Amino acid sequence: xxxxxxxxxxxxxxxxxxxxxxxxxxxxxxxxxxxxxxxxxxxxxxxxxxxxxxxxxxxxxxxxxxxxxxxxxxxxxxxxxxxxxxxxxxxxxxxxxxxxxxxxxxxxxxxxxxxxxxxxxxxxxxxxxxxxxxxxxxxxxxxxxxxxxxxxxxxxxxxxxxxxxxxxxxxxxxxxxxxxxxxxxxxxxxxxxxxxxxxxxxxxxxxxxxxxxxxxxxxxxxxxxxxxxxxxxxxxxxxxxxxxxxxxxxxxxxxxxxxxxxxxxxxxxxxxxxxxxxxxxxxxxxxx
Amino acid sequence: xxxxxxxxxxxxxxxxxxxxxxxxxxxxxxxxxxxxxxxxxxxxxxxxxxxxxxxxxxxxxxxxxxxxxxxxxxxxxxxxxxxxxxxxxxxxxxxxxxxxxxxxxxxxxxxxxxxxxxxxxxxxxxxxxxxxxxxxxxxxxxxxxxxxxxxxxxxxxxxxxxxxxxxxxxxxxxxxxxxxxxxxxxxxxxxxxxxxxxxxxxxxxxxxxxxxxxxxxxxxxxxxxxxxxxxxxxxxxxxxxxxxxxxxxxxxxxxxxxxxxxxxxxxxxxxxxxxxxxxxxxxxxxxxxxxxxxxxxxxxxxxxxxxxxxxxxxxxxxxxxxxxxxxxxxxxxxxxx
Numbered sequence: 001x002x003x004x005x006x007x008x009x010x011x012x013x014x015x016x017x018x019x020x021x022x023x024x025x026x027x028x029x030x031x032x033x034x035x036x037x038x039x040x041x042x043x044x045x046x047x048x049x050x051x052x053x054x055x056x057x058x059x060x061x062x063x064x065x066x067x068x069x070x071x072x073x074x075x076x077x078x079x080x081x082x083x084x085x086x087x088x089x090x091x092x093x094x095x096x097x098x099x100x101x102x103x104x105x106x107x108x109x110x111x112x113x114x115x116x117x118x119x120x121x122x123x124x125x126x127x128x129x130x131x132x133x134x135x136x137x138x139x140x141x142x143x144x145x146x147x148x149x150x151x152x153x154x155x156x157x158x159x160x161x162x163x164x165x166x167x168x169x170x171x172x173x174x175x176x177x178x179x180x181x182x183x184x185x186x187x188x189x190x191x192x193x194x195x196x197x198x199x200x201x202x203x204x205x206x207x208x209x210x211x212x213x214x215x216x217x218x219x220x221x222x223x224x225x226x227x228x229x230x231x232x233x234x235x236x237x238x239x240x241x242x243x244x245x246x247x248x249x250x251x252x253x254x255x256x257x258x259x260x261x262x263x264x265x266x267x268x269x270x271x272x273x274x275x276x277x278x279x280x281x282x283x284x285x286x287x288x
Numbered sequence: 289x290x291x292x293x294x295x296x297x298x299x300x301x302x303x304x305x306x307x308x309x310x311x312x313x314x315x316x317x318x319x320x321x322x323x324x325x326x327x328x329x330x331x332x333x334x335x336x337x338x339x340x341x342x343x344x345x346x347x348x349x350x351x352x353x354x355x356x357x358x359x360x361x362x363x364x365x366x367x368x369x370x371x372x373x374x375x376x377x378x379x380x381x382x383x384x385x386x387x388x389x390x391x392x393x394x395x396x397x398x399x400x401x402x403x404x405x406x407x408x409x410x411x412x413x414x415x416x417x418x419x420x421x422x423x424x425x426x427x428x429x430x431x432x433x434x435x436x437x438x439x440x441x442x443x444x445x446x447x448x449x450x451x452x453x454x455x456x457x458x459x460x461x462x463x464x465x466x467x468x469x470x471x472x473x474x475x476x477x478x479x480x481x482x483x484x485x486x487x488x489x490x491x492x493x494x495x496x497x498x499x500x501x502x503x504x505x506x507x508x509x510x511x512x513x514x515x516x517x518x519x520x521x522x523x524x525x526x527x528x529x530x531x532x533x534x535x536x537x538x539x540x541x542x543x544x545x546x547x548x549x550x551x552x553x554x555x556x557x558x559x560x561x562x563x564x565x566x567x568x569x570x571x572x573x574x575x576x577x578x579x580x581x582x583x584x585x586x587x588x589x590x591x592x593x594x595x596x597x598x599x600x601x602x603x604x605x606x607x608x609x610x611x612x613x614x615x616x617x618x619x620x621x622x623x624x625x
Contacts, residue, residue: 129306134600136563137581138310141593144585145314221433225567228435229582244436248571254443261436268431276427 021281031273034266038087045085051078053085054236061253071255073246075236082238083259089239090267093150094219097157098212104158105165106208112166113173114196124170127163135160139222143231150239153223153232160222161215168211172204210278217271224264240264293613300605307601308594312358315590316351323347324588345371358594367598368591372583377595380580385599386470387457388576391568392561394496399503400554406504407511408543414516422512426505434564438498438571445494453491455573495572499564503557510553514546521545548615555611562600 023029051057057068057078064071070080112123130138139156146152176182177200185195226232227241228248235242240260247257323341324332331337342348346357361368367377410422445452457472458464465475465484473492476485518524519542527537562578569578577596584592 125306129303129310132303132307132601132604133310133597134562134604136566137597137600140566140581140585141311141314141597144588144593217431221431224433225435228433228567229570230586241433244433244439248435248439251439251443252447254440257436257439261433261440264433264436265428265431268433269427272427272431 025277025280027273028277031270031277034270035274038091038263038267041084042087042091045081045088049081049084051081053077053082053238057081061250063253064255070259071253073253073256074250079243079256079259082243083240083263085238086240086243086260086263087267089150089233089237090220090223090241090264093154093223093239094216096154097161097219097223098216100154100158101161101215102165102208102212105162106169108162109166109169109171110173110196110201110204113170114177114192114200120170123166127166130160130163131167133160136222136225139226140229140231143226148231148234150223150233150237153226156226157219157222161219164211164215165208168207169204172207173200176200176203206282210275210282213271213278214275217268217275220264220267220271292616293609296609296612300609303605304598304602308359308362308598309355311594311597312355315594316354345369362598367595370584370589370592370595372587372589372592377591380592381577381595381599384576384580387574388565388569388578390471390473391492391495391499391574391576392558392565394492395499395503395561395564396554397500398496399500399557400507400550402500403504403507404511404543404547404550406508407515407546408538410508410512411515411519411542411546412538414512419512422508426508429501429503429505432501433567434498434502435567435571437501438494438568441494441498442571452494453487455571457488457491457574459487495568495574498571499561499568502560502564503554506553506557507550510550511543511546514549515542518542518545552611552615555607555614558604558607562603 023032054077056076058072058076060072060074060076062068062072062076068078068080070078070083073079073082108123108127112120139160142156142159143152146155173196182195182199185199190199223232224239224241224244227239228245230245233239233242235246240263243260244257244264247253247260250256323338327334327337327341339348346354349357358368365378367381369375370377370380373380406422406425410419413419442455446454453459462484465472465479465481468475468478472488473485476482476488515538524537524541527541528534532541565576566578566581568574569576570582573579577599580592581596583589584596
């Protein structure tokens with residue numbers, strides 16, 4: 001009964017933009033709020049933070065107190081300051097990985113789906129092989145071979161992640177190209193390239209957007225994991241994975257690892273909230 | 289059906305060759321010198337030592353020649369010799385595989401059982417507080433960094449409360465039980481050593497929880513979604529109409545049909561579990577494939593890295609094949625072709 005009612009109201013009431021509908025969900029608002037907090041930190045932390053991220057700010061290994069709210073680490077650096085500065089490394093790294101994988105993966109996928117034939121076969125078999133690797137092993141192997149540093153982490157994660165978007169876009173393009181408006185465009189002689197750009201790709205952007213939102217959090221996690229294993233960012237960079245690694249070396253000084261881990265959790269959870277509610281709104285049949 | 293399985297079986301080796309090739313290319317084309325980890329930093333200036341090591345490990349040959357001999361060795365079941373442990377990679381892997389298998393299966397068991405329970409509760413109590421809590425629990429599980437969670441649990445339950453034993457598969461200064469399966473829980477039971485069994489089982493709790501939480505989230509979301517899909521099916525209305533208790537309808541009718549998609553997800557999440565195992569094993573000093581992989585990448589031990597990649601890929605290919613076939617066997621509506 002409620003389902004029928006919903007169907008009727010949805011078709012009668014003029015639909016507002018799905019993004020606006022997503023915004024009204026508490027989940028979405030929380031996700032956006034957390035993200036806004038971290039972006040604000042990235043921009044402003046250097047303006048007002050009393051200590052620098054790699055500055056010796058006091059005695060070593062102090063537990064949380066009034067001048068160091070989250071204590072200090074083995075070198076006397078302020079843990080809270082380092083955690084807040086950490087966003088400057090984790091978030092842009094993940095953004096770079098997502099941007100590159102979406103562009104590279106989607107282009108290859110669109111090419112494969114649109115051209116078909118041997119190009120399709122080559123691209124898709126190659127993506128099959130990459131996807132058959134357990135993701136972290138491939139990322140570790142590439143990162144280890146390239147050497148430490150966040151730039152190499154980005155490269156390693158692009159290698160691991162592009163096939164997901166190649167598959168997504170290929171499926172989208174293949175399903176869209178058989179629709180009537182494409183047939184119409186072909187019959188009036190619109191050039192192929194223009195058909196792909198103006199008539200197919202715009203329809204395929206929503207699933208890419210939703211996937212990219214969900215993946216952003218996973219990339220943040222994987223970036224931190226690589227740094228934690230010593231294959232990503234290197235000390236003294238206050239990247240969150242590095243901070244947790246430092247915390248694990250001082251196991252009984254629990255405050256060193258606590259905040260960076262919570263920071264990662266908050267960011268990944270925020271992106272999962274965002275992606276989850278975007279999917280609910282854009283694709284209600286997907287997962288109720 | 290048989291043709292489909294055969295076709296998939298035929299593709300599997302091709303995928304494996306692809307994996308081997310990519311792993312090989314990565315390990316050889318990148319300008320990082322494995323010799324440093326073989327002969328040590330100090331001997332790198334000594335041309336005699338370097339040349340001897342190059343000849344010993346075949347690093348003086350051309351890259352295509354190295355590839356050809358590597359492939360030839362693989363076909364004979366020779367994964368090469370680890371630079372770091374100086375023993376055969378195959379022996380290293382088989383020695384460490386049971387540890388990872390025991391951990392992964394425990395995590396799988398926990399993740400699947402807890403996930404199904406949580407999913408059923410969420411579906412029955414949909415849109416109420418319990419449902420939202422289950423959703424939050426699920427999302428947290430896939431958002432939390434496992435290495436951080438492991439640290440926190442160790443700190444709270446081992447260091448502070450002392451309720452659970454610390455890292456490692458065995459208590460310090462304890463010999464493993466006589467080798468039977470390599471699973472310490474099973475082997476200690478078989479040997480009749482109940483106190484050792486109890487200790488080993490307690491040592492599994494934290495790592496299995498850490499590794500299985502993410503899976504719990506995925507499974508519970510899926511169970512909830514597919515149960516809600518089934519709720520409006522005709523057979524459910526029939527079951528209710530003939531007066532079955534709500535509990536019976538939910539468990540015997542709805543859940544049974546909702547379990548199907550879950551099989552796929554559990555099968556396909558093996559890759560994710562392996563990823564988690566790398567980090568979990570590192571935190572809990574678990575002597576498995578994951579920690580082996582970490583040590584191998586830290587020391588640029590290419591034969592070992594390639595060995596782990598091939599093993600991981602093979603496990604992944606096999607589990608997805610088994611998953612697909614099992615799905616078809618369980619669900620008669622699906623005809624593979």
